[in-house]
Amino acid sequence: MSVIQARGLRYRYPDGTQALDGINFHLDAGECVALLGANGSGKTTFVLHLNGLLDGEGSIEVCGMPVKKETLQRVRAKVGLVFQDSDEQLFMPTVLEDVAFGPANLGLSPQEAVARAHKALEQVGMSGAIHKAPYHLSSGEKRRVAIAGVLVMEPEVLVLDEPTTSLDPPGQRELTRLLRSLPQAKLLVTHDIQFAEALATRAVFFERGRVAGEGSVHDVVARFNWSSRGSE
Amino acid sequence: MHHVVVERWSRGSSPLHARDARAKLGALLAFLIAVATTPPVAQAAFAAYAALLAIAIGISRLPVRAVLRRAALVLPFSTTFAVITWWSGDSARALALAEKSFLSGLAALLLVATTPLTDLLRGLESVGVPRPLILVVQFLYRYLFVISEQAQHMRLAARCRQGLGRGSRFHAAAGALGVLFARSWERADGIYRAMLARGFSGRYPPIAPARFDARDAAFLCAAVAAAVAIRLGL
Numbered sequence: 448m449s450v451i452q453a454r455g456l457r458y459r460y461p462d463g464t465q466a467l468d469g470i471n472f473h474l475d476a477g478e479c480v481a482l483l484g485a486n487g488s489g490k491t492t493f494v495l496h497l498n499g500l501l502d503g504e505g506s507i508e509v510c511g512m513p514v515k516k517e518t519l520q521r522v523r524a525k526v527g528l529v530f531q532d533s534d535e536q537l538f539m540p541t542v543l544e545d546v547a548f549g550p551a552n553l554g555l556s557p558q559e560a561v562a563r564a565h566k567a568l569e570q571v572g573m574s575g576a577i578h579k580a581p582y583h584l585s586s587g588e589k590r591r592v593a594i595a596g597v598l599v600m601e602p603e604v605l606v607l608d609e610p611t612t613s614l615d616p617p618g619q620r621e622l623t624r625l626l627r628s629l630p631q632a633k634l635l636v637t638h639d640i641q642f643a644e645a646l647a648t649r650a651v652f653f654e655r656g657r658v659a660g661e662g663s664v665h666d667v668v669a670r671f672n673w674s675s676r677g678s679e
Numbered sequence: 680m681h682h683v684v685v686e687r688w689s690r691g692s693s694p695l696h697a698r699d700a701r702a703k704l705g706a707l708l709a710f711l712i713a714v715a716t717t718p719p720v721a722q723a724a725f726a727a728y729a730a731l732l733a734i735a736i737g738i739s740r741l742p743v744r745a746v747l748r749r750a751a752l753v754l755p756f757s758t759t760f761a762v763i764t765w766w767s768g769d770s771a772r773a774l775a776l777a778e779k780s781f782l783s784g785l786a787a788l789l790l791v792a793t794t795p796l797t798d799l800l801r802g803l804e805s806v807g808v809p810r811p812l813i814l815v816v817q818f819l820y821r822y823l824f825v826i827s828e829q830a831q832h833m834r835l836a837a838r839c840r841q842g843l844g845r846g847s848r849f850h851a852a853a854g855a856l857g858v859l860f861a862r863s864w865e866r867a868d869g870i871y872r873a874m875l876a877r878g879f880s881g882r883y884p885p886i887a888p889a890r891f892d893a894r895d896a897a898f899l900c901a902a903v904a905a906a907v908a909i910r911l912g913l
Contacts, residue, residue, distance in 0.1 A: 498876045520878060528876040534825050535869035540797040540817060552878030580686070582824045596877065 449473045450510050450525075450604050450632045451497060458492055458503030458656075466492040467503055468656035474604065479626075479633040481643035481664055483673055484653030490636045491531075493653070494606050497634075498528050510603055524553060527597025527631075531609040533589035537581035542573065542592050545581065549600045567599035568592070571625060587618030594625065604632045611639045640664070640674055683824075685749070688741055688792040695739040695793045700802025702895035706902030707790050713906040714782050719775035727909040728782050732789065739793050746788060753784035796820055818870075826863055833859065 451474040458467040466489045474480055482490050495501040497509065499519045510525050512518045530536045539545035546564035551557065568574050571591040581589060590610065597605065605626075611619045623645050626633060637643050643650060643664050650667040652660045660670055668674050689696075695703075710728070717724045736743055757780035765773035791799065800813050833855045 495872070500872055500875060520880070523876060523878050528873075530869065530873055530876075532866075532869060534822075535866060536873045538818065538821060538870050538874065540795075540800075540821060544797065548874075548879075549877040552880065578690075581821070600877065 448476050449508075450476050451634070452508045453493075453496070453505065454507075455505035456493070456496060456503050456507060457505055458489075458496065458501060460492075466656050467496075469505070470653075470656070470658060472651065472658065474632050474634055476603070476632055477630065478649065479635065479647045481647035481650040482634060482636045482653060483638075483640075483643065483650055483664075483667060483671070484659075488653040489656040490653050491608055492656075494528065494608060494634065494636055497526050497604070497606055498523055500528075520553075524600050525602055526604045526606060527600055527602035529590075529593050529597055529605065529607045529610060531612055533586070533593045534581070536593040536596060537584075537589060540580060541577070542568070542579050542581065542584070543577040545592065546595045546599050549596060553600065563599050563601075564595070567595040570598055570629075571595045585618075586613045587615070587621060590614065590618070590622060591625065598629070602631060604634065605629065606634045606636070608636045609638070610635065611637065611642050640668055644668075684745070685788070685792050686796070689795045691740065691793070693738060693740045693793065695735060695789075697894075698793075698898050699891045699895040700794050700798045701806060701891060702899040702902075703790050703794055704799075704802055704806065705899045706906075707786055709903040709906045710786050711783055713910040714779050714786075717775075717779070717910055719769075719772045721912070722774075724909050724912065725775070725778045725782065728906075731905055731909070732782065732785050735789055739789065741789075741792055746785070746792065750781060750785035750788050753780050757781070822863075822866070822870075825866070826859065829862060830855070830859055 451472065453470055453472040456467050456470040456472075457465070459465050468489075470489070470493060472493070482493070484490050492501060496503055496507055496514070499514045499516075499522055507514045509522045512522060512525075514522050537545050539548055543561065543564055546567055547557075547560040550560040550563045555563070565574070565577070568577060571594050573588065573591050573595060576584065576588065576592070581592065584592065594605075594607075607626075610622060610626075614622060619639075619642060623642060626646055633646070635643060635647060647664050650661060650664040651658055652667050652671050652673070654671075660667060662670070710731075714725075714728055717728075736746055754777065757777050761773040761776040764776060794802070796817075800817055804810060804813050837851055837855065
């Protein structure tokens, strides 16, 4: 069963840039897909559509629900978006309040929201930092808290935009372990081929706002010469 | 990574730290009104106010010299006016002006040094301060560090390429300020997007309301009674 289904998705920025030009994409329950492609190929624009943050032409369905104004709250509870810059995602004064922000928006009581935040922080191994301010955390810790902030909404899909950026190798290993332990379907927007190979069962390659090819990570990397050690 | 001293102090533990923010806000308000309305000639009252604050610092277990040094930051401003008043021949008022500003600054510092900003803002909100104002302060406090870190990185990058004359240095600083502004603008956009992605719909949900117990009430009553007693010269 598809948790995300996009058909003929097109989006043009106000400055005239055609960022998406007829994207067809699907993500099945429990699947992990890597989204590869050059900077400016439309990857981030595409993931912003999954949460209704951008509204292009064509159709997009999340867990069978069309993404439109009336379904936005439910769609945002289903798709957990982890942004590239954790500082933008962690905007509350303490870790616990930040993680509890999402469930409180879903209408849960403060006690329920805090209980769920505790559970999510335990899941990512950050229970010891609940009263810390986000600027007292390392990059890896911030990323974990950002993931807890979306896990707490109990989403069906996790979308991570460049999750390994600014993480040191142990931080990357920890993140890989953490993501592997999570049962949700995952969409990884990344330039990190090693990371994609460790987690994703399928890769989709974006080029100028279109899907240029898909297959196993290994095949896609070879076909598009997408490795930093590729031929020059 | 930045560690603001006052913020670190506010996360300490002492009987004063444990009091509810609203009790401390009420006590501060009473103290400020008492100090502000005390006649300039009542020097004994100012000594008593100072003694009251000394007791509060003792209870809070904060480093005395560091607290006094920070509270003295108000003096350059108030002494300017005190000197003008002294020149005009009113030395008692001049002295009282400096004393009042220092005591008020010290009392306000004690509040923020014993109350984490989150609790303080929650306390302010529950006594009726408009939520948009609270949000602005909260976001400013959260991102001030991120922006100042960015500014430091830019300054470092500029210094790595030094050799600029005084004029071009000014030019570079102006450019950096512009870039910083543009980046802050972009960041604000990103933060708003992240908020929407987590279900934000314009209403800011309250989380874990604070409790006001009998000890908080006792503290507030004692602080207000002490300030009033000194003010009335009892």
